[in-house]
Amino acid sequence: MDIFLQFDLPSILLGSLAALACGLLGNFLVLRKQALMGDAISHVVLPGIVIGFLFTHETSSWAMMLGAGGAAIFAVLLIELIRRIGNVEPGAAMGVVFTTMFAAGVVILEQTGTAGVHLDVEHALYGNLESAIWLDAYSLSDLWNWQVLMTLPESIKQLFVVNMLVIVFIVLFFKELKISSFDPLLSASLGFSPKWLGLSLIVMVAIAAVAAFTAVGSILVIAMFICPAATARMLTDNLKAQLFISGIASLSAGLFGYLLAAFGPGLLGYEFSVSAAGMIAVVAGLQQVLAMLFAPHYGVVMRRRRQRAHASV
Amino acid sequence: MHDRSSSGLHLLHDTDTSKTVSPQDLPFTVQGMTVAYHHKPVLWGVSYSAPKGCLTAIIGPNGAGKSTFLKAALGLIPKLSGDTKVFGAPIEKSLKRIAYVPQRSAVDWDFPATAIDVVLMGLYGQIGWFRWPSRKHRQKAMDCLKSVGMQDFANRQIGQLSGGQQQRVFLARALAQDSEVYLMDEPFAGVDAATEKAIVAVLRQLVADGKTVLVVHHDLETVRDYYSHILLLNGQHVADGPVETTFTAENLQKAYGGRLASTQLDGLSEASSA
Amino acid sequence: MEQFFAALTLSAGYNTALVCIGAALLGAASGAIGVFVLLRKRTLISDAVSHATLPGVALAFIIAQVYFDSGRSLPVLLFGAALSAGLGVLAVDWIKTHTRLTEDAAIGTVLSTFFAVGMVLLTIIQSMSIAGQAGLEGFLLGATSGMLKSEALTIAVAAALVGLAVVLRMKEFSLLCFDESFAAACGYNVRWLDRTLLLLLLGIVVIGLKTVGLVLIIALAIIPPVAARFWTDRVPVLVAIAAGIGASGSYIGAALSASAPNMPTGGLIVLVLFSFFVVSLLISPVRGILAAALKHYRFQRIVHLRQGLLAIAHDEPVLEPLTRSILRRGGFMGGDGQPTVKGQSEARLIERDQKLWNLYREMHPEESHALADWSLKPIGEVLPADTVRVLEQELSPHVVRGDETSRGGAA
Numbered sequence: 001m002d003i004f005l006q007f008d009l010p011s012i013l014l015g016s017l018a019a020l021a022c023g024l025l026g027n028f029l030v031l032r033k034q035a036l037m038g039d040a041i042s043h044v045v046l047p048g049i050v051i052g053f054l055f056t057h058e059t060s061s062w063a064m065m066l067g068a069g070g071a072a073i074f075a076v077l078l079i080e081l082i083r084r085i086g087n088v089e090p091g092a093a094m095g096v097v098f099t100t101m102f103a104a105g106v107v108i109l110e111q112t113g114t115a116g117v118h119l120d121v122e123h124a125l126y127g128n129l130e131s132a133i134w135l136d137a138y139s140l141s142d143l144w145n146w147q148v149l150m151t152l153p154e155s156i157k158q159l160f161v162v163n164m165l166v167i168v169f170i171v172l173f174f175k176e177l178k179i180s181s182f183d184p185l186l187s188a189s190l191g192f193s194p195k196w197l198g199l200s201l202i203v204m205v206a207i208a209a210v211a212a213f214t215a216v217g218s219i220l221v222i223a224m225f226i227c228p229a230a231t232a233r234m235l236t237d238n239l240k241a242q243l244f245i246s247g248i249a250s251l252s253a254g255l256f257g258y259l260l261a262a263f264g265p266g267l268l269g270y271e272f273s274v275s276a277a278g279m280i281a282v283v284a285g286l287q288q289v290l291a292m293l294f295a296p297h298y299g300v301v302m303r304r305r306r307q308r309a310h311a312s313v
Numbered sequence: 314m315h316d317r318s319s320s321g322l323h324l325l326h327d328t329d330t331s332k333t334v335s336p337q338d339l340p341f342t343v344q345g346m347t348v349a350y351h352h353k354p355v356l357w358g359v360s361y362s363a364p365k366g367c368l369t370a371i372i373g374p375n376g377a378g379k380s381t382f383l384k385a386a387l388g389l390i391p392k393l394s395g396d397t398k399v400f401g402a403p404i405e406k407s408l409k410r411i412a413y414v415p416q417r418s419a420v421d422w423d424f425p426a427t428a429i430d431v432v433l434m435g436l437y438g439q440i441g442w443f444r445w446p447s448r449k450h451r452q453k454a455m456d457c458l459k460s461v462g463m464q465d466f467a468n469r470q471i472g473q474l475s476g477g478q479q480q481r482v483f484l485a486r487a488l489a490q491d492s493e494v495y496l497m498d499e500p501f502a503g504v505d506a507a508t509e510k511a512i513v514a515v516l517r518q519l520v521a522d523g524k525t526v527l528v529v530h531h532d533l534e535t536v537r538d539y540y541s542h543i544l545l546l547n548g549q550h551v552a553d554g555p556v557e558t559t560f561t562a563e564n565l566q567k568a569y570g571g572r573l574a575s576t577q578l579d580g581l582s583e584a585s586s587a
Numbered sequence: 588m589e590q591f592f593a594a595l596t597l598s599a600g601y602n603t604a605l606v607c608i609g610a611a612l613l614g615a616a617s618g619a620i621g622v623f624v625l626l627r628k629r630t631l632i633s634d635a636v637s638h639a640t641l642p643g644v645a646l647a648f649i650i651a652q653v654y655f656d657s658g659r660s661l662p663v664l665l666f667g668a669a670l671s672a673g674l675g676v677l678a679v680d681w682i683k684t685h686t687r688l689t690e691d692a693a694i695g696t697v698l699s700t701f702f703a704v705g706m707v708l709l710t711i712i713q714s715m716s717i718a719g720q721a722g723l724e725g726f727l728l729g730a731t732s733g734m735l736k737s738e739a740l741t742i743a744v745a746a747a748l749v750g751l752a753v754v755l756r757m758k759e760f761s762l763l764c765f766d767e768s769f770a771a772a773c774g775y776n777v778r779w780l781d782r783t784l785l786l787l788l789l790g791i792v793v794i795g796l797k798t799v800g801l802v803l804i805i806a807l808a809i810i811p812p813v814a815a816r817f818w819t820d821r822v823p824v825l826v827a828i829a830a831g832i833g834a835s836g837s838y839i840g841a842a843l844s845a846s847a848p849n850m851p852t853g854g855l856i857v858l859v860l861f862s863f864f865v866v867s868l869l870i871s872p873v874r875g876i877l878a879a880a881l882k883h884y885r886f887q888r889i890v891h892l893r894q895g896l897l898a899i900a901h902d903e904p905v906l907e908p909l910t911r912s913i914l915r916r917g918g919f920m921g922g923d924g925q926p927t928v929k930g931q932s933e934a935r936l937i938e939r940d941q942k943l944w945n946l947y948r949e950m951h952p953e954e955s956h957a958l959a960d961w962s963l964k965p966i967g968e969v970l971p972a973d974t975v976r977v978l979e980q981e982l983s984p985h986v987v988r989g990d991e992t993s994r995g996g997a998a
Contacts, residue, residue: 010371031424035691036631039698085876086868091630092813096864099806103857105727106803111848172443179434182424185389185415186486190438218704219638223699230692237470239425243945261707272714278706285700292686300685333695345894345907351885353959358894376956423687444716503983549946570952 002138009221010132010153012032015280016254018212019157021166023250024220025205025227027243030229031181036091037202038225040098042209046105049210054112065210067295071155072206075101076199127217127277132156155214162211169204169209170243177201216277224250224280227288234291235265253284336401340365340494340525341386341411346395348378348385358551359395363494363527364485368520369553370530373443373546374569379529382418382546383496387413399494409438412492416499422472428482429467432457435489457485460518462511473549477508484515495519495526502531513539536560590846594840603845606734609743610798610856611834612668616750617791618811618833619826623753623784625762625812631694631819632679632785633805637792638698639675640668640801641705644726645712652715661738661797664726668793675701676785681723729800746795749787750830760784761822798841799853806857807833809874814864817871832867838861850938886915889963893937895919899926900938940965943978950981 021036029038047072052064075097082093136142136151143149150157170177176197180187184194205225212221232245259282264279265272293301336342341363348356356378363369371379385392388404399407412435432454433446439448447456457465463479466474471482480500488496500512516539519526528545531535536556537544543559545551547568552559595607601967603713624630649668650829651660667725682693753760761778762770771777788808795804813835815825847855872878887909893899895910896919905911914920919930926934944962946956947970955961960969967975 002978016486030688030692033691034419034688035689035695036634039634039695043799082868085879086817087874087879088609088813088816089625089628089630091628092625092809093632095634095805095809096813097862099803099809099857100861103803103806103854103861106851107858110854134454147452164902175437175445176424178430179437181419182426183415183434183556186434188389189387189411189413191408192437194443210318211547217706219699219702220513223703226695226699230696233425233692234686237425238427242425249349274707274713274714275710276711279701281699281703282707285703288696288700292682293686294705298687308918313508345898347890347894349886349890352882354890354962357962358897359792374952393911394885394894394906545951549945550957570949 005137005139005142006134008138010134010156010259011129011262011276012255012258013156014132014153014159014215015129015250015258015276017085017156017163017216019224019228019250019254019280020247020285021159021163021208022205022224023246023253024166025169025208026225026227026229026241027232027246028177028181028201029205029225030233032201034200035226036094038205038209040075040079040094041202041205041223042074042213042221042225043098044071044101045186045210045213046075046103046124046218047071047108048100048105049213050105050108050112054093054108065207068210068213069203069206072202073199074207076202087261121270127213127215127220129215129276130281132215155211157286159211160214162208166204166208169200170179173197173200216280220277220281223284224253227281227284228251228253230289231284234288234295249284249287253280253287257281258285316386324354328391334493338365338400339363339398339497340400340433341527342398343382344396344398345381345450346385346397347393348381348390349393351434354393355548356385356392357544357549361544361550361555362554363525363544365525366520366523367542368526368528368540369398369542369544369545370517370528370540371546372530372533372568373551374546377546377568378548379546380498383413383498383527383529387411389413410492411494411496412487412490414487414495414497414500417476417497417502418482419498426471427468428463428471428474428478428485429454432484432485432489435486438490441524448479454485454489457488458482461485461515462490475503475505480504481508481511484512488515488519493524495524497526497528499529499531589845593948595842601844601853602734602736602739605739605743606798606845607838607841609739609746610852611838612743612746612750613791613795614811614833614837614860615830616746616753616833616854617795617807617863618815619750619753619827619833620784620787620791621808621812621833622822622826622829623705623760623764624788624808625816627781627784630809630923631691632676633792635675635679635694635698636672636785637796637801638705638790639672639803640793640796641671641699641726641812642708643667643669643671643674643705644723644796645705645708646671648712649715651850661735661741663703663795665796667795670791671701671705672789672792673680673786690803707764717912725800727800727802728797728851728858729798729803734797742798743796745790747792749790753785756783756787757826758825799856800851803853805855806853806860807837808863810857810860811836814860816868817867817874819873822833830865832860834905836863840882869968886963890917892917892962892963893941896930896934896937897941899930900934939997942982943975945976946978946982950978953970 009086024261026038029035048067048069049064052067056063079093079097081092081098082088086093088096132153132155134152136148141159146239178194179190180197187197209221212224216224228246228249229242232242232248235245236242258276260283261274261276261279265274291299293299296302339405344362346356346359349352359382371382373379381390381516384390385395386397387405388397397404399410416527429451433450435457436446436450436454440450451514455467457463458467461482461484463478463485468479471479482498487497491565501509516526516528528540530540537560540556541556542553544553545559545568551568552564599765639884644664644667647664679690679693682688683690683697697749698783706941712723752969757777759770762773762775763777763784767777770780791808792804795807799807812825813830814832818828819825836859837856840859841852843859844850844852867875869877880895891907891910891913895905895914898905899919905914905924911920911924914930916921919927919933921927941962943966948961949968958969966978
């Protein structure tokens with residue numbers, strides 16, 4: 001039991017919380033047809049993180065968070081600028097900005113010799129889920145013991161705070177996010193500026209991305225921004241239900257992804273271990289495939305069946 | 314008879330009596346509106362003042378800038394020159410007194426929202442930041458749905474409604490906004506006959522309640538039946554005024570040029586003499 | 588620095604020269620293909636393509652290693668990459684057409700899920716503890732240092748072939764991007780053409796994996812065309828410029844990385860390309876922002892001047908501050924806001940011009956809508972003299988109407 005508490009539980013918590021923060025926000029990205037903004041943001045935060053790190057020389061610090069948030073805002077403004085004044089198609093503008101900023105991050109990383117010491121690009125891409133350990137936990141009752149809980153790894157506590165922030169953000173701005181996603185014109189005319197709401201959404205996305213980034217790596221952050229929301233989108237037409245389902249999907253991806261990575265190969269009789277972060281994203285993707293195929297109303301299988309029934313009538 | 318590039322002074326006078334009215338009584342006034350896409354003028358110095366409490370059709374050929382006129386007047390797209398006043402105040406400060414109904418194609422109908430959700434959005438301005446809609450608001454939204462005959466579809470996802478039903482939901486949302494000026498962009502586009510009737514009834518009700526309504530309209534045949542006033546656009550202001558005096562073959566010829574067959578013109582002007 | 592110039596002048600050794608030339612060919616080919624992907628508005632699909640190569644690379648490595656003991660063979664790895672990337676493209680298409688999800692969500696799903704599968708496979712490879720796996724990491728961010736001669740040669744030849752294919756298919760691709768339905772009407776199989784385009788893109792991504800790395804390879808297909816777009820509106824020229832930018836950017840980037848072996852080649856190439864983009868954005872006389880701002884300023888001036896003069900002609904007050912200042916600077920309006928004599932006469936000229944324009948719009952609505960200069964320039968400068976004469980004749984019987992107007996305006 002204590003092995004589970006000390007080694008598995010922290011990783012599960014880390015993965016699930018990272019997934020949840022991104023998964024909830026992802027709903028609005030998907031609805032705004034900005035799914036790839038999650039992709040872009042998780043790339044552009046790299047230079048921000050590196051610079052934040054250069055200032056403090058501490059991983060998982062709030063300075064890195066700040067740097068990432070700044071980088072995200074900078075990227076969004078740059079994309080807008082290129083799109084507007086350069087008359088460049090949005091997808092292309094996004095592509096130019098995020099590849100360049102990521103490249104800049106990589107080069108700064110190597111240039112300053114930070115690479116290999118504390119931060120490296122592979123980690124940025126893959127994350128480091130397995131590094132989370134909670135040595136003070138010995139029994140289940142420790143889960144209710146405040147003092148022991150406080151000894152949870154810093155990254156988990158940080159993600160917990162970020163999750164709270166995300167949930168408060170969504171509850172507080174639910175109505176505003178909804179209207180500005182559905183009908184920006186009406187939203188603007190009622191005084192809910194879609195521009196500012198969009199920007200604050202992106203800032204939240206950046207915060208979630210950075211918090212999740214150190215745990216699961218940048219590419220998996222993208223998976224968590226898109227897959228749970230897309231899964232939920234296949235299953236419901238109600239925004240609140242969609243948020244709820246995407247939350248469940250995120251948590252279950254975090255849980256089962258980790259379990260599969262930690263125990264799957266052993267059960268199959270293999271020796272090797274696999275990346276837990278990768279497995280979480282794979283599970284998230286599989287959930288989405290299942291939803292796309294078998295969703296009761298919008299699933300491909302059901303739709304085919306309905307069409308056939310229709311044709312035979 | 315105004316020249317069509319004329320802009321300005323006559324706006325400040327009541328068209329019928331030449332009696333001066335104060336700007337605070339003019340619900341919706343646009344001065345010298347010029348809009349260009351890719352350095353090509355789409356609207357050229359359009360000035361117009363909507364008659365208060367009237368139902369006005371904005372008509373003109375394709376590419377005449379009818380939708381552009383509404384969007385630019387509302388400040389939704391950039392303009393080169395011109396400004397809009399709502400009851401004498403700048404538009405930016407009076408957005409809440411205006412309800413705008415965009416073209417149906419302007420939104421994503423696959424969005425996870427039900428008919429009543431969309432109508433509720435019209436009330437968001439009254440609800441204010443951070444607060445969630447209360448039961449009172451739901452009741453009001455339901456009433457608006459009822460007035461367009463859509464109460465049975467309140468909990469239907471909007472993508473599963475027909476085009477006409479979607480348009481009615483949009484209309485119900487505008488009603489919920491409870492504004493003084495209504496700007497509608499082609500509400501009749503692609504709707505069935507029943508919906509068309511329902512929309513007309515709602516428009517009349519709005520006018521009866523003293524609202525000012527401007528509608529971008531395509532079908533010249535129905536202008537005479539539905540509206541009391543028209544604004545004719547063709548990149549420029551061609552003419553505006555009561556249907557009886559303004560919806561004439563001569564003005565239509567000016568706005569549509571060679572695009573309107575002479576037989577069509579005859580038909581419409583015959584109706585005008587009848 | 589010395590080493591950089593040596594690499595730049597191809598005198599830093601045979602291998603380095605080969606790598607630089609290979610990178611340049613790669614940049615040229617990807618710039619050319621990128622033009623059509625950009626015009627097709629499918630830029631970000633390349634993101635899905637590049638990330639979807641990872642599981643293929645990893646799987647090919649495992650299979651080649653376990654069964655043939657030759658995991659590091661570049662052609663085998665690239666073949667695997669191409670297969671899984673192709674699968675990724677098909678998956679994007681399938682999600683887009685068969686579910687309610689939009690293309691952006693489809694791309695995001697495919698790129699992240701495929702990449703995750705690749706990562707899982709990579710960790711399996713790591714724990715398999717096979718020799719020679721170190722090379723795989725180079726696929727992420729690109730590494731040209733230590734590249735074998737045969738590898739560099741493969742890349743150069745393959746890139747040249749793809750570039751050639753793009754040039755040969757240029758006419759069809761242009762048609763596809765310009766007007767899909769017209770292309771179909773001309774008897775081209777649009778679906779197949781689209782597939783070919785994506786196949787060539789896929790080819791570029793796969794070839795570039797080793798040099799630029801999968802995270803940044805898409806920049807090679809995005810930045811050069813976007814930068815080239817500022818310089819021209821013609822497709823063949825666009826292709827040429829994009830290829831040129833791609834080639835020189837990649838060449839310089841590769842040379843830089845040859846002089847600083849620790850620096851990731853992909854990152855350097857992208858930064859060089861971005862600097863080309865910024866220069867194009869700023870200074871291109873065709874669509875650059877300085878040129879555009881100047882054009883907009885002039886256009887605004889023309890419109891405001893004309894409208895101000897028309898207002899003077901109609902005896903209306905000029906309210907817009909910008910219009911007033913333009914009129915004043917032109918000497919058409921005095922400091923008191925009253926029109927000057929010069930202003931009065933110019934206003935009459937413009938008024939007549941406007942009437943001719945209006946008449947033209949009434950008589951030839953279609954042509955006047957198509958005309959970019961409608962009522963912006965004096966009519967005599969735009970339309971042929973005989974057309975203007977017809978308009979003037981048409982207008983003269985209506986001179987009376989002019990009086991009516993001034994009365995209407997002052998009423």
